[in-house]
Amino acid sequence: MTSTSTDRIDPIAILREEAIAAALAHGADRCEELADNLVQRYAQRVGGINAYVRIRRARTATIKAEVARRHNGKNTREIARDLGVSQRYVQKIVAQLHVVAN
Numbered sequence: 001m002t003s004t005s006t007d008r009i010d011p012i013a014i015l016r017e018e019a020i021a022a023a024l025a026h027g028a029d030r031c032e033e034l035a036d037n038l039v040q041r042y043a044q045r046v047g048g049i050n051a052y053v054r055i056r057r058a059r060t061a062t063i064k065a066e067v068a069r070r071h072n073g074k075n076t077r078e079i080a081r082d083l084g085v086s087q088r089y090v091q092k093i094v095a096q097l098h099v100v101a102n
Contacts, residue, residue: 015039067093 019035028034063083070079071094080087 064093068097
């Protein structure tokens with residue numbers, strides 16, 4: 001985790017690090033330049049505002065897709081553990097999937 005001298009999280013540094021990691025993972029050239037451009041564009045768009053990012057909202061689509069793919073009616077506990085969510089949340093997603101399917 002990135003921190004400043006006051007031991008607070010620096011979201012811009014985290015964004016830059018994650019952009020570099022993603023670019024490297026996808027085999028992009030000039031990863032640091034890409035990350036710097038992304039950070040600059042991000043700062044221009046959201047600079048000066050306070051932002052709160054809900055973790056669940058950022059992961060919801062991924063979690064729902066994984067539950068839909070893996071759920072067999074008997075593995076709710078295992079899926080919840082693997083995805084870092086509650087069993088009740090997995091059950092809620094399964095119920096929503098059944099409503100959509102019907």
